[in-house]
Amino acid sequence: MAEIFCRSAAGLNDVETSLSAVEICMYEALRPHARSLAQGQMTARSAAFYHLSAGGRRVRARLALAAGLALGLSKVDAVCIASCVELLHNASLVHDDIQDRDVVRRGQAAVWSKYGSNLAICTGDLLLSAAYGVLCRISQPLLLPAMLTLLHQRTAVAIDGQCADLAILGGQSKDLPAYLRIATAKSGALLSLPLELALLAAGHADAASVARQACENLAVSYQIVDDLQDLHADIASVDGCVDQTHCLNIVSVLLNPNDRCSLVSQAQAIAAAKMLAHEHLALCEGQAVQLPSGSGEQLLTLSADLRGLLNTQMVQAAD
Amino acid sequence: MAEIFCRSAAGLNDVETSLSAVEICMYEALRPHARSLAQGQMTARSAAFYHLSAGGRRVRARLALAAGLALGLSKVDAVCIASCVELLHNASLVHDDIQDRDVVRRGQAAVWSKYGSNLAICTGDLLLSAAYGVLCRISQPLLLPAMLTLLHQRTAVAIDGQCADLAILGGQSKDLPAYLRIATAKSGALLSLPLELALLAAGHADAASVARQACENLAVSYQIVDDLQDLHADIASVDGCVDQTHCLNIVSVLLNPNDRCSLVSQAQAIAAAKMLAHEHLALCEGQAVQLPSGSGEQLLTLSADLRGLLNTQMVQAAD
Numbered sequence: 335m336a337e338i339f340c341r342s343a344a345g346l347n348d349v350e351t352s353l354s355a356v357e358i359c360m361y362e363a364l365r366p367h368a369r370s371l372a373q374g375q376m377t378a379r380s381a382a383f384y385h386l387s388a389g390g391r392r393v394r395a396r397l398a399l400a401a402g403l404a405l406g407l408s409k410v411d412a413v414c415i416a417s418c419v420e421l422l423h424n425a426s427l428v429h430d431d432i433q434d435r436d437v438v439r440r441g442q443a444a445v446w447s448k449y450g451s452n453l454a455i456c457t458g459d460l461l462l463s464a465a466y467g468v469l470c471r472i473s474q475p476l477l478l479p480a481m482l483t484l485l486h487q488r489t490a491v492a493i494d495g496q497c498a499d500l501a502i503l504g505g506q507s508k509d510l511p512a513y514l515r516i517a518t519a520k521s522g523a524l525l526s527l528p529l530e531l532a533l534l535a536a537g538h539a540d541a542a543s544v545a546r547q548a549c550e551n552l553a554v555s556y557q558i559v560d561d562l563q564d565l566h567a568d569i570a571s572v573d574g575c576v577d578q579t580h581c582l583n584i585v586s587v588l589l590n591p592n593d594r595c596s597l598v599s600q601a602q603a604i605a606a607a608k609m610l611a612h613e614h615l616a617l618c619e620g621q622a623v624q625l626p627s628g629s630g631e632q633l634l635t636l637s638a639d640l641r642g643l644l645n646t647q648m649v650q651a652a653d
Numbered sequence: 654m655a656e657i658f659c660r661s662a663a664g665l666n667d668v669e670t671s672l673s674a675v676e677i678c679m680y681e682a683l684r685p686h687a688r689s690l691a692q693g694q695m696t697a698r699s700a701a702f703y704h705l706s707a708g709g710r711r712v713r714a715r716l717a718l719a720a721g722l723a724l725g726l727s728k729v730d731a732v733c734i735a736s737c738v739e740l741l742h743n744a745s746l747v748h749d750d751i752q753d754r755d756v757v758r759r760g761q762a763a764v765w766s767k768y769g770s771n772l773a774i775c776t777g778d779l780l781l782s783a784a785y786g787v788l789c790r791i792s793q794p795l796l797l798p799a800m801l802t803l804l805h806q807r808t809a810v811a812i813d814g815q816c817a818d819l820a821i822l823g824g825q826s827k828d829l830p831a832y833l834r835i836a837t838a839k840s841g842a843l844l845s846l847p848l849e850l851a852l853l854a855a856g857h858a859d860a861a862s863v864a865r866q867a868c869e870n871l872a873v874s875y876q877i878v879d880d881l882q883d884l885h886a887d888i889a890s891v892d893g894c895v896d897q898t899h900c901l902n903i904v905s906v907l908l909n910p911n912d913r914c915s916l917v918s919q920a921q922a923i924a925a926a927k928m929l930a931h932e933h934l935a936l937c938e939g940q941a942v943q944l945p946s947g948s949g950e951q952l953l954t955l956s957a958d959l960r961g962l963l964n965t966q967m968v969q970a971a972d
Contacts, residue, residue, distance in 0.1 A: 366806045377816045379809075429778060433771040452752040452819050455774060456812050459748060462778060463812075466785040467805025470798040478797040479789040486786025487685045490698075493775050493782075497696045500771050 349399045352413055356395045359417040359471075360386060363464040378456035381445050382464075385428055385457065388440035393636070395420040398528030400632035401625075405536035414471040415535065418485070419528045421468060425461035426492060426524065428454055433500060462489075472535070480534055484542075488523040488530070495519030502582050513587045514554060522546075522553035529629065538626050548621035548633055551614040555640050558584045558611040562604065562644075584610070608644050615640055668718045671732055675714045678736040678790075679705060682783040697775035700764050701783075704747055704776065707759035712955070714739040717847030719951035720944075724855035733790040734854065737804070738847045740787060744780035745811060745843065747773055752819060781808075791854070799853055803861075807842040807849070814838030821901050832906045833873060841865075841872035848948065857945050867940035867952055870933040874959050877903045877930040881923065881963075903929070927963050934959055 364382050395416035402412030430436070431444040432451050438444060446454035469481060498516045502508050526549030530542045561584040588603040615637045622630030622637070683701050714735035721731030750763040751770050757763060765773035788800060817835045821827050845868030849861045880903040907922040934956045941949030941956070
C-alpha cells in the first residue's frame with residue numbers, strides 16, 4: 335500500500351528533514367554491537383539494510399514526526415518514535431511476505447525470495463528487536479514502561495490480525511464484519527501506534543483512544559483503496575471474476591456469492607466499497623480534528639489522499 | 654539441550670517458588686490486550702501457550718532468578734528479568750525449529766509442525782515482542798534504556814549466530830574457530846543475558862563482561878555435550894560415520910576430513926571434544942566465582958552438571 339499516499343503534509347520541511355534522521359537511526363539500530371560473525375555469509379543485518387534501502391513512503395514515520403513535532407516533542411524523541419514504528423512495520427512486511435509468498439516488495443525482490451525464508455525469518459526478528467531497542471534513545475525514560483506496554487499491545491493486535499488473515503487464506507469464512515476486524519487489527523494497530531506513542535510522550539495519553547479510532551477508520555479505507563487498486567489483477571487471475579476462495583478483496587466480500595460473476599453485482603460491490611471507504615474517512619476526519627495541537631493534521635492529509643484516489647480513473651475504470 | 658541440566662542450585666526454594674511466578678508472568682505477557690479476533694481460528698497466542706506448556710528446564714529463568722535474588726533484587730524484578738529472557742529464548746526456539754525443520758520440541762510436535770510455518774512465524778514474533786513488553790514491570794524505569802540496549806544487543810548477537818549456523822547448513826566451510834564463534838553467539842548470548850540483566854538492575858554493570866565471558870565458555874561446553882549426546886543419532890543417520898556436510902557436530906568438526914570414517918580418529922575426536930569442553934568449563938568456573946554476592950552460583954551448578962555428563966556412559970559409549 336506504500337504507493338497510495340503521495341501528497342505532503344503541512345510542516346513539510348521539518349518532517350522531510352527529520353525523515354533522513356530516521357533513516358540513520360534505523361540503520362544504527364540494526365547494528366547494536368561491534369562484533370560480527372559475518373565472514374562472507376549473508377547476515378540478517380545485511381538483508382535488513384537491503385529491505386530498507388528500497389525505500390517506501392515511510393507513512394508511519396511521517397505520522398510520528400508530524401504529530402511529535404506538532405505536540406512539541408524534541409526532534410530526538412520524534413525521530414526515536416518514528417524509527418521505532420517504521421522498524422516494526424518493516425519487520426511485519428518481511429515476515430508477511432514470507433507468509434503470503436509475495437515475491438516483490440517496493441519494486442525489488444522480497445527478502446525471502448532473494449535470500450530464502452530462513453534468513454528472512456531472522457531479518458524480521460532483527461527488525462522487530464531493533465524497534466524496541468531504539469526506544470533506549472527516548473529522553474524521558476520514566477515514560478518507557480507505558481511506551482513498552484503500548485508497543486507490545488499494538489504489536490500483539492497486528493499479529494492477531496495477521497493470524498486472522500492467514501485463517502481466511504486457509505479457507506475460513508469471510509464476511510464484512512471479519513473484513514473490518516482484520517483491516518482494523520492488521521493495518522490499524524501499526525497506523526495508530528505512531529500517534530499514540532507521540533501523544534503519550536507529550537503528556538496527552540488521554541487523547542490516545544481518539545487517535546486509535548481515527549487510525550482504525552483510516553486503516554479500513556486504506557485497505558479498501560488498496561483492494562480496489564488490486565482488483566484488476568485479482569479479476570485477471572481468476573477468469574474474469576473476483577476469486578471467492580483465496581482473496582480477501584473487499585469486492586469479493588461484498589459480492590453476492592450466488593451471483594459472483596455478474597458484472598452488475600461487481601459494479602454494485604465496487605460502488606458499495608467506495609461508499610464504505612468514504613464513510614470511514616468521514617469518521618477518521620471527525621476524530622482527527624479532535625486531537626490536540628493539530629497532531630491529527632497528517633491524518634487529514636492521508637484521508638484527503640484516499641478520497642482523491644477513490645475518484646481517480648484507477649478506481650473508475652473498474653466500475 | 655533442555656535435558657542436560659537436572660540438578661538444583663543452592664537457594665532452591667526461592668528459585669523454585671519464583672519459577673511459578675515466572676510462568677504466570679509469561680502467560681500474562683502473551684495476552685496484553687483484552688480484544689481478540691479469535692473466532693475459532695488458531696492464534697499466535699494459543700500456539701505460544703501450547704509451546705510454553707511443554708515445559709523445559711527454564712535454565713535461563715533459573716539463572717536470572719538465582720542471580721537476581723543473590724544480588725538482592727526484589728522478587729518482582731527478578732521474575733520480570735527471568736520472564737523476559739525465557740520468552741526471548743522460546744521465541745528463538747519456535748523460529749529455529751521452522752528453520753531447522755525440527756519436528757519435535759520437548760516431547761511434543763514443534764509449533765510449525767503442528768500449526769504450520771506461517772502461524773509459527775507469528776508465534777515467535779509474539780514471544781519476542783512479549784520479551785520486551787514484560788520489561789514494563791521493572792520497578793526502576795530509569796534502568797530501562799540500558800536494559801533495552803543490552804536486550805537488543807544480545808538478541809542481535811544470537812540472530813547473527815543463527816545466520817552463521819544456517820550458512821553452515823547451506824554448505825559453508827566449518828572449522829573449529831567457526832564452531833566456537835557460532836556456539837558462543839547462538840547459545841552464549843542468551844545464556845549471559847539473564848546474568849547481565851540481573852547485574853545491571855542490581856548496580857553491578859561493571860561485572861557484566863566477566864559474566865558474559867563465563868556464559869560464553871559455558872555455552873561452548875553446553876554445545877559440545879549436546880553434540881556428543883546427539884552423536885549416535887548423527888552416526889546412525891549417515892552410514893556409520895558423522896556427516897561432514899550438513900551437521901555442525903563438534904566431532905565432525907574435529908575429525909580429519911581425509912580420514913572421516915576411521916573409528917580411531919572418531920574416538921580421538923570425541924576425546925578432544927571432551928577435553929575442549931572441560932577446558933571451557935574450567936574457564937567458566939574461574940570467572941563465575943569472581944561475580945559479586947555469589948551471583949555466579951548457578952553457573953557453577955550448571956558447570957558441575959556438564960562435567961558429570963561428560964563422564965557418563967552416554968558419552969563413554971561413544972568412545
